[in-house]
């Protein structure tokens with residue numbers, strides 16, 4: 001049992017004994033973990049748009065949880081389920097304590113980051129460099145699985161630096177699966193650990209979806225999710241012919257209304273929200289956040305600047321929600337005012353209509 005600050009768990013987050021994880025949706029659609037972007041406000045917004053998508057936290061390092069402000073890193077809203085905590089670390093004992101925290105706080109999954117190429121992460125010997133140490137990853141997974149009932153999943157690349165041979169990622173998955181990991185999120189490009197920034201590492205190494213397809217063929221009992229470069233509904237549908245799920249990062253963040261279409265296409269054919277209903281939901285959320293936590297409006301609006309993309313008035317919408325003088329002491333009603341920048345005739349009746357630029 002954890003003591004001290006680790007026990008400061010709000011009642012809403014305490015896990016119910018015997019919680020029914022079988023009721024969780026399959027991972028057909030997920031929004032990727034993105035540092036500085038997928039905080040709890042962003043996840044709440046995405047949840048309004050896609051009720052069945054799996055949502056991932058930003059990567060939280062074991063050090064940040066073991067020595068830092070746990071509530072700041074782990075607090076989330078009930079509406080966010082299903083939500084996964086992504087951990088960065090490589091020390092089994094530390095990961096065990098963090099996985100226990102994830103369960104106590106009510107997360108639905110623990111995900112281990114084996115894909116981040118940043119220098120800071122390399123110095124900590126975790127992230128993508130862990131792909132060189134499949135047995136250590138297996139030990140971490142086994143230790144976390146022994147400590148929690150939550151599914152323990154891994155997000156990884158298909159190779160490191162110039163290693164292009166399929167055997168490398170095949171052996172990685174085989175070794176980690178032998179420790180009980182059932183779900184692999186494959187960012188389908190190499191990580192180049194030298195010479196590329198994290199941003200370039202999401203753009204320069206070529207995408208190779210065929211590698212993820214081959215993993216699914218070789219490990220048909222594992223759940224294989226594909227990530228990297230997916231932007232259109234058609235491209236996602238095509239990939240879902242080969243793998244169990246798709247994870248979307250940048251396109252979901254920059255063009256969030258598309259999440260409603262992906263939800264309808266891949267999860268719930270009856271899903272027909274209007275943009276007004278999403279704005280109304282956000283106003284409710286912003287009012288609650290301001291009341292209960294003193295959250296400034298800008299912490300929420302910064303994630304929704306792309307919401308009106310593709311509609312006339314989108315520029316004014318964005319401007320109103322990002323200008324410091326508008327945001328200073330702004331009330332949630334500013335969201336309604338921003339939405340009024342969009343001419344009435346441009347309001348699509350539902351998610352059927354324009355989902356913004358493809």
Ligand SMILES: Cc1cc2nc3c(=O)[nH]c(=O)nc-3n(C[C@H](O)[C@H](O)[C@H](O)COP(=O)(O)O)c2cc1C
Nearest residue numbers: 032033034035058059113187228229230248249250
């Ligand atoms: C701003 C930003 C931050 C990211 N932070 C993380 C992270 O914390 N953990 C992680 O596993 N991947 C992180 N990624 C990578 C994404 O999860 C995803 O693998 C990558 O963007 C490729 O997917 P996409 O082409 O759909 O964006 C980040 C990406 C971006 C753009």
